[in-house]
Amino acid sequence: MKYKHLFFDLDRTIWDFDNNALLTFKEIYEKYKLKELGINSFEIFYSKYKFHNNALWALYRKAEIEKEVLSVKRFELTLYDFGIVDKNLAEKIAYDYITLSPLKTGLFPHVYEVLNYLSEKYKLHIITNGFEEVQYKKIKVSDLNKYFENIITSEEAGTKKPEKQIFEFSLSKASAKPDESLMIGDDIAVDIVGAKTIGIDQVFVNYHKISHDEDITYEINDLIELKAFL
Template identity: 45%
Template sequence: MSIKYTDIFFDLDRTLWDFDRNSSETIQELFIELKIEEKTGTTFEPFFQKFIELNDALWKDFRQGEISKEALRASRFTETFFHFNSGDWKTARKMSALYLEICPYKTHLVEGAKEVLEYLVKKYKLHLITNGFKDSQRIKIQSSGLESYLSEIIISDETPYRKPMRAIFNYAMEKAGSEPERSIMIGDDIHKDILGAKKASMDQVYLNAKKKPLDKFRPTYEVNKLSELLELF
């Protein structure tokens, strides 16, 4: 690759910050502490997988303006309990509150993240564009040691925009003092990160860790793990 880029923009969850591992660790702790197996009749793994499924679906509803921040945070646990035929809403609400207190402080990063950031920060300005709520996202960034690598941190909750809106990418580039031809977006979500960046005329690197088949659209670059960026840049 010819070094035409000056600014690299990263997504946060599942790109740098290991959402699935941090979330799993938190919920496993709470599953034991709150005796969830007794209250739902299920073991941890099915409970966690249903939580992830519902959480992703509710985030989609939130991005489309169909539900509020508060509804998203509460419903992902009450709906998980409901799926396992439990109406113990008191425990579901307690689990939701404790999850929000604990999970953002977890520090597991996606494999290779620190090595890649250490390498790239010597050559490029690094920035972050993340959908999410400022209270939890700021804690994640600070607790996991990511903040020191980043010049600009754009959190959708602090702007009128969210990915995949073109406006949030334009806003991020303006804050960074960059232009589309000098900017590239790295993320794990083909719709929010990759198609969103393309709409803003940015090049993209799709982190396709699960090796999902692509439809007609092809990103500028595709990698299956972060360490491949060391060869790309």
């Protein structure tokens, strides 16, 4: 057996980030009566938020913005799109979002079955770019703690995927060598390219069946497929 260590991404690989965020947004939309403030369409509110959030995360990945700023700014800009200038409301929503969304437990299909199977044969770890307190909460509430030997966040590592330093940090923390390790993630640019850079084999979890021309060790559309070769 070639591999000893399996490194998983968390968001959008194991934890169903988009569906959990959607549920949280629906709660926030109701709680703050955003419809009465003039935000008539929940769908447009949510799509505006996603636009600003993605743009700010791109800056955060390049270390051009602090996480505390990102956390509030994404809501401030979304409200502003609807003519609402209210930093105080943005701060309240930001707090609620970061508090409530990690308590959601929506996971992708077969997560527990696959982790039960893999944890008997391999040492499992997580490498995630999320915020430390948020990621730990998600893992605990979703009852995933018991499967993972190490949970490495970009905050702890002081560097983010796809930078090679976070993978080196993770290998060192897990006492693992690149050629006995496998990175499993949903993001080609972040998980796959990053792992490849330091000689770790990769599994692309291609839930949305996107087409690409990246050379990847394995590709799957559902985590259950891992059992076929691991």
